[in-house]
Amino acid sequence: MQATSPLASNDLAGVIVGETALSDVQGDSGSLNYRGTPIADLADKPFLIVVWYLLTGDWPTDAEHQQLAQFMRSQQALNNTEIALLQAVPEGTHPMLVLQGLIPLLNPVEEGPLAPAANQGLAIAAKISALIAALFRKEQGLTAITELPETDFHRRFLFMLRGELPRDDEVATLDTTQILQMEHSFNAGTFAGRVCASTEAPLQSxxxxxxxxxxxxxxxxxxxAALAMAREIGDPAAAAKWVNQRLAQGQKIxxxxxxxxxxxxxxxxxxKPMALARCTEPNSRKLLDTLVAVEEACxxxxxxxxxxxxxxxxxYKGAVFNSLGIPDHYFTALFAMARVYGYIAHFLEFKQHSRLIRPRAKYIGTVPSQ
Ligand SMILES: CC(=O)SCCNC(=O)CCNC(=O)[C@H](O)C(C)(C)COP(=O)(O)OP(=O)(O)OC[C@H]1O[C@@H](n2cnc3c(N)ncnc32)[C@H](O)[C@@H]1OP(=O)(O)O
Ligand SMILES: O=C([O-])CC(=O)C(=O)O
Structure with missing residues (x-):
């Protein structure tokens, strides 16, 4: 029988539930670093260099960077089974539900540039980008692209999405956005993954x-949701009234x-400055100006x-993705496509000192009669 101690926390706010050397979020000063390197110093680095650094704690040599790039390309194309799985997905299913459902069905290889579990994670990460691109094309009645050009990871991703190679500025924008989203300490998704890992479930789960x-x-x-809000408001001049009404109703912005x-x-x-620099076309600028007005009103x-x-x-991320032609309902899937490297890194770190995570609840229900 459990002791009836007072409820300690029902949201774990401020409660330390583990240790990590992967990233540090300093909430008061508004700073973030991955393994001791400030996010602003990482944002312009080549994407896969940051992936290697996050996973290993070391900067890759040129040869290691090349090995990783080759590995990601070798794992990226969907095979016939994966394409068939995607074909079976009901029309209109949100990309995040598709990813959550299909990731456990992937069969990642263990051989690659890093340790077996890390290679499996990287193979899943490569497949996630391909699933997103193929789903995007499926929605338009187009087939998945499986002949992959030998080029950088995100240039290839945009090619798999669009069927044509993107401009350099688009690749650089996607690289930076994805680096910014890669890792964030014990956020809810990462923590859920650590709980799952603590049961010794496999990396796919x-x-x-x-x-x-x-x-x-x-x-x-x-x-x-943020870009849907800006679309609903429609005009910067309407933002303050909209925000004040929502707040008065106790709703979140x-x-x-x-x-x-x-x-x-x-x-x-x-x-924000990236969005301001990119959104020059009148419609996307109006959407961005609406976001700026919402921020100010809030x-x-x-x-x-x-x-x-x-x-x-x-x-502001949605405005940046919008400028890359990514539809709104794919924003979160692209977040997952970046954050997966954080999930892998936490899995590897957690496995070094794994113990079942199982908190306790305070029972407030009916007590059995004697
Ligand atoms: C990648 C990420 O996950 S980043 C977060 C993405 N999520 C969002 O943007 C959703 C909107 N934001 C929110 O809902 C919240 O700010 C959260 C969930 C992110 C954080 O929530 P919490 O840490 O629980 O903060 P909490 O909700 O306690 O905020 C404190 C107060 O500010 C209010 N508040 C916080 N965020 C918002 C918001 N976006 N809009 C309106 N009010 C807000 C809360 O209502 C609360 O008010 P109260 O004290 O009068 O009850
Ligand atoms: O850390 C959090 O709670 C949410 C967040 O910003 C992230 O996951 O990037």
Whole structure:
């Protein structure tokens, strides 16, 4: 029988539940680093170099970088079984549900540039990009692209999506956005994955559990929800009224606020100028200006109550993805496509000192009669 101790925490806010050397989120100062390197110094590096660094803690040599690039290409094309699985997905299924459902069915190889479990993770990561691209094409009645050009990872991803090679500025934008989203300590999705890993479930189950957790709009799904909000508002001039009405109804403004950051999310600080530089076409600019007006209105409303609120990584990311021609309902899937490297890194780290995670609940139900 369990002791009836008082409820300690029902949301784990501020509760330390483990250790990590992968990333540090400093909420008060608004800083983030991966393995000791500030996010701003990582944002412009080649994507796979940051992947290697996150997974191993070392910068790759040129040869290692090449090996990783070759491995990712070799694992990226979908095979016939994977294409058939995708074909069986009911029309209209959200890409995040597709990923959560199909990731456990992948059969990743163990041989590759790193240790077997890391290679399996990388193979899953490569397949995730291919699943997203193939699903995007399936929605348009197009077949999956399986002849893959020998080029950088995200250039190939955009090629698999569009059927034509993207411009350099588009690849650079996607590289930076994906680096910014790669890892974030014990966020809900990563923590769900650690819980799953603690039962000794395989990596596919761990990543699937994390992806399912990322989908919700209080977490990764806020990217799609924030742009949907801007589309609904439609015009910067309408933003303040809309925001004040929603707040008066006790509703949340998507993409604003954070459990850890008490100031601007350092990723939003990079994404906002990127969005401003990229969204020059009138419609996308109007959407972006609406987001800027929402941020200002939300901050003004909080300031009136003597409080602060700031944009998180989700707020401006949609405008950046929009400028790359990514439809709104794929934003969170692209988040998963980046965050998967964080999930893999946590899996590898957790496995070094694995113990079942099993908290206790305070029972408040009926007590059996004697
Ligand atoms: C990748 C990511 O996961 S980043 C986060 C993505 N999620 C979102 O953008 C969804 C919108 N934001 C939110 O819902 C919240 O800010 C969360 C879930 C991210 C963080 O929530 P918590 O840590 O629980 O903060 P909490 O909700 O306690 O916020 C404190 C107060 O600010 C309010 N608040 C926080 N965020 C918002 C928001 N976006 N809109 C309106 N009010 C907000 C809360 O209602 C609460 O008010 P109260 O004290 O009067 O009840
Ligand atoms: O850390 C969190 O709670 C949410 C977040 O910003 C992320 O997962 O990137």
């Amino acid at each position: 761990v990543i699937s559990a994390s992806v399912g957790t990322l989908y919700g709009r209080l977490h990764g799904g806020a990217d799609q 998507m993409g604003m606020g954070h459990r850890e950051y008490r100031t601007l999310d350092p990723r939003a600080a990079i994404l 901050q003004a409303a909080f300031a009136e109550r003597g409080r602060e609120i700031h944009a998180n990584v989700e707020f």
